[in-house]
Amino acid sequence: MGEFELIERYFRSGAGTRDASAGGGSGVLLGIGDDAAVLELPVDRQLVAAIDTLVEGRHFPAGCAPQSIGHRALAVNLSDLAAMGADPRWFLLALTLPAAQAGFLEAFSEGLFALAREHAIALVGGDTTAGPLAMSVQVLGSVPAGEAITRSGGRAGDLLFVSGTPGDAAAGLRHLMQAQPVEGADADVLDPDLQHLMNRFLYPEPRVALGRALRGIASACIDVSDGLAADAGRLAAASGCGASIDAAQLPLSPAMLACHDAAAATQFSLGGGDDYELCFTVPPAKRAQLEARLANVKCRVTCIGRLVEKLSLQITRDGKPVDCDTRGYDHFSSAG
Amino acid sequence: MGEFELIERYFRSGAGTRDASAGGGSGVLLGIGDDAAVLELPVDRQLVAAIDTLVEGRHFPAGCAPQSIGHRALAVNLSDLAAMGADPRWFLLALTLPAAQAGFLEAFSEGLFALAREHAIALVGGDTTAGPLAMSVQVLGSVPAGEAITRSGGRAGDLLFVSGTPGDAAAGLRHLMQAQPVEGADADVLDPDLQHLMNRFLYPEPRVALGRALRGIASACIDVSDGLAADAGRLAAASGCGASIDAAQLPLSPAMLACHDAAAATQFSLGGGDDYELCFTVPPAKRAQLEARLANVKCRVTCIGRLVEKLSLQITRDGKPVDCDTRGYDHFSSAG
Numbered sequence: 001m002g003e004f005e006l007i008e009r010y011f012r013s014g015a016g017t018r019d020a021s022a023g024g025g026s027g028v029l030l031g032i033g034d035d036a037a038v039l040e041l042p043v044d045r046q047l048v049a050a051i052d053t054l055v056e057g058r059h060f061p062a063g064c065a066p067q068s069i070g071h072r073a074l075a076v077n078l079s080d081l082a083a084m085g086a087d088p089r090w091f092l093l094a095l096t097l098p099a100a101q102a103g104f105l106e107a108f109s110e111g112l113f114a115l116a117r118e119h120a121i122a123l124v125g126g127d128t129t130a131g132p133l134a135m136s137v138q139v140l141g142s143v144p145a146g147e148a149i150t151r152s153g154g155r156a157g158d159l160l161f162v163s164g165t166p167g168d169a170a171a172g173l174r175h176l177m178q179a180q181p182v183e184g185a186d187a188d189v190l191d192p193d194l195q196h197l198m199n200r201f202l203y204p205e206p207r208v209a210l211g212r213a214l215r216g217i218a219s220a221c222i223d224v225s226d227g228l229a230a231d232a233g234r235l236a237a238a239s240g241c242g243a244s245i246d247a248a249q250l251p252l253s254p255a256m257l258a259c260h261d262a263a264a265a266t267q268f269s270l271g272g273g274d275d276y277e278l279c280f281t282v283p284p285a286k287r288a289q290l291e292a293r294l295a296n297v298k299c300r301v302t303c304i305g306r307l308v309e310k311l312s313l314q315i316t317r318d319g320k321p322v323d324c325d326t327r328g329y330d331h332f333s334s335a336g
Numbered sequence: 337m338g339e340f341e342l343i344e345r346y347f348r349s350g351a352g353t354r355d356a357s358a359g360g361g362s363g364v365l366l367g368i369g370d371d372a373a374v375l376e377l378p379v380d381r382q383l384v385a386a387i388d389t390l391v392e393g394r395h396f397p398a399g400c401a402p403q404s405i406g407h408r409a410l411a412v413n414l415s416d417l418a419a420m421g422a423d424p425r426w427f428l429l430a431l432t433l434p435a436a437q438a439g440f441l442e443a444f445s446e447g448l449f450a451l452a453r454e455h456a457i458a459l460v461g462g463d464t465t466a467g468p469l470a471m472s473v474q475v476l477g478s479v480p481a482g483e484a485i486t487r488s489g490g491r492a493g494d495l496l497f498v499s500g501t502p503g504d505a506a507a508g509l510r511h512l513m514q515a516q517p518v519e520g521a522d523a524d525v526l527d528p529d530l531q532h533l534m535n536r537f538l539y540p541e542p543r544v545a546l547g548r549a550l551r552g553i554a555s556a557c558i559d560v561s562d563g564l565a566a567d568a569g570r571l572a573a574a575s576g577c578g579a580s581i582d583a584a585q586l587p588l589s590p591a592m593l594a595c596h597d598a599a600a601a602t603q604f605s606l607g608g609g610d611d612y613e614l615c616f617t618v619p620p621a622k623r624a625q626l627e628a629r630l631a632n633v634k635c636r637v638t639c640i641g642r643l644v645e646k647l648s649l650q651i652t653r654d655g656k657p658v659d660c661d662t663r664g665y666d667h668f669s670s671a672g
Contacts (some may be wrong), residue, residue, distance in 0.1 A: 029382060029484070030484065030486060033487075033574070034420070034486050034487050034488075034574075035386060035415075035416040035417075035419035035420055035487070035557075035558060035559055036384045036385060036386035036416045036417055036419070036420045036422065036477075037384065037385045037386070038382050038383070038384055038420065038479070038484045039382065039383040039384070039385060040382055040383070040481075041377050041382075041383055043379055046365060046374050046375065046376055046377075047374070047375040047376070047377055047383065047476075048372045048373065048374055048375070049372055049373045049375060049426070049428060049460065049461060049474075049476065050371060050372035050373070050428070050461055051428040051429070051430045051461055051462060051463055051472070051474050052430070052463050053430040053432060053463050053465050053472065055432055055465055055466070055467035055468075057467075058465060058466060058467050059465070079371075080371040080372045081371075081372055083371035083372070084370070084371055084372045084374065086372065090385070092385060092386070092387040092474060093387070094387045094388070094389040094430075094472040094474075096389060096391055096470060124385065125385060125386055125387055126387060127387055127388050127389050127472070129389050129391055129394060129395070130391070130394060131391035131393075131394050131468065131470060132391075132467065132468045132470075134432060134467060134468075134470060136387070136389070136430040136463070136472035136474075138385075138387050138428060138430075138472075138474040140383075140385065140476075141372075143374070145376075148365070148366065148374045150366060150370050151369075151370050151371070152370075221371075222371060223371055238369075238370075
């Protein structure tokens with residue numbers, strides 16, 4: 001199968017204005033098939049753009065389910081838009097593949113377009129090339145003018161929140177790596193708690209609806225991709241503050257508590273990456289407004305601390321410091 | 337050097353609104369450093385978006401000068417926007433590197449930002465990750481509403497033009513591959529014609545000013561990335577036409593003619609990729625208007641044929657068919 005047939009077969013059907021079932025495509029004047037896409041942004045909206053790459057063996061283990069790879073390639077980018085409070089609209093895909101394998105492409109595009117349909121966004125351009133398995137998705141969205149939520153708007157005293165139950169994805173990835181070698185194992189026999197954790201890695205849910213609900217309420221927001229402590233620290237630093245986190249308030253999932261002791265669960269929660277939850281701050285005066293908005297968003301949100309004036313990240317339990325990795329993931333410093 | 341220090345050191349200085357010397361940055365409300373960029377598109381403008389990937393050993397030879405890699409990563413994307421008649425505004429970079437080497441990054445970013453400054457566009461976001469050397473650039477631009485030039489607007493009878501002297505880049509790449517192994521060779525002693533051809537591969541000039549000048553005049557346009565014959569064939573097919581090319585009219589550079597006989601030069605011209613020239617059609621009634629516009633664009637433009645009703649690509653010289661590869665480059669069908 002050649003490059004053009006490949007594009008036609010797996011990516012054009014869910015793309016641009018052609019497929020109403022994709023739900024997206026509004027504002028697409030010209031989609032896939034020309035040198036570039038032509039898109040229409042409504043008046044009074046600002047454009048929001050992000051790009052993220054996944055590389056095999058780095059962002060996902062070799063042999064990972066292609067559906068998951070397709071899902072995650074888009075999810076990690078949608079998460080960036082969610083953190084800005086933006087509405088995703090369109091995306092472009094640069095896909096590098098060792099070979100044009102129909103099985104891989106079918107499952108990959110299935111995972112990709114299932115998530116695209118869920119968020120009603122359209123694939124409007126891309127590029128396929130031969131090489132080591134990797135992909136960059138570039139996502140475009142919009143916010144009402146002036147309403148983007150940045151990392152830098154927090155103030156000392158603001159309450160610090162996190163969505164979901166961070167740590168699950170990192171725990172799931174660890175189990176996935178341990179489970180990988182069992183070829184042909186029946187997924188049905190897997191412990192449901194382990195399966196839940198693995199799915200949090202394989203199929204993270206970008207918090208787009210939450211991000212949208214936070215417009216005008218959150219003073220700052222970041223997505224938790226590198227670990228809660230590291231990303232909360234980045235939000236605080238960008239806001240010119242420190243942060244204080246009460247480890248006793250960290251939301252831990254039943255699956256996490258079933259598979260790990262409290263100490264390990266805390267470490268996963270604070271240091272584990274790949275969750276794509278939102279960490280955000282809200283001025284105390286807006287807390288009631290936040291609760292009202294959350295009634296319409298199916299997503300657990302937990303207050304875990306606050307921003308403080310002292311420029312450091314303090315994590316405590318019963319007043320005593322808790323050790324954890326606050327550096328986050330660094331592609332060029334970590335081993336591997 | 338860690339990922340964040342790396343971004344800060346080599347990519348932030350030329351980025352977003354921070355560096356006036358970059359010339360770009362207009363419309364950048366939030367640049368590098370948050371989860372996503374926030375950008376402002378003027379009213380009455382449509383957004384134009386493209387993404388292209390370069391992979392080492394595939395789009396450029398291993399050991400290629402990092403300045404050239406940086407230049408080409410952006411140039412191939414600017415060329416896509418040029419083909420739409422769009423004004424480039426912003427770009428995002430997803431860079432995958434085996435290691436954070438200061439020497440490589442300094443030269444790569446120099447090549448990248450030199451071209452960005454030339455076109456007054458700003459880097460507004462990106463992602464760096466460890467892995468086999470590859471990069472995706474995503475470029476964003478705009479056109480006045482309704483003025484984007486597509487591949488599909490050509491009609492039988494329209495004149496077919498090409499800019500520059502296609503074939504030079506492919507000839508240059510061949511010489512470059514042959515010259516590669518000579519470690520430490522003095523570039524000054526290289527034949528200036530060979531050097532010219534190599535530079536056409538290493539530092540292609542995206543025809544942004546030409547694309548802009550073609551708005552309202554060209555009926556269709558495509559950039560020549562895969563070979564003139566293949567790309568002219570694609571333009572014709574998208575326009576529901578065939579094309580007739582007179583090989584005697586192909587523009588050949590003095591450097592090409594100094595290094596290759598006429599037959600080889602014709603093959604390079606028709607079949608060689610990587611030129612990033614524009615191939616476009618103009619209704620005969622608008623030819624005078626085209627000439628007038630071209631007076632302000634420093635770029636040679638040659639009429640090489642016309643669109644025809646018969647759905648095929650005919651290449652002739654003195655009325656006899658000329659054989660050439662009209663398929664273009666296919667990442668998944670070609671050897672290597």
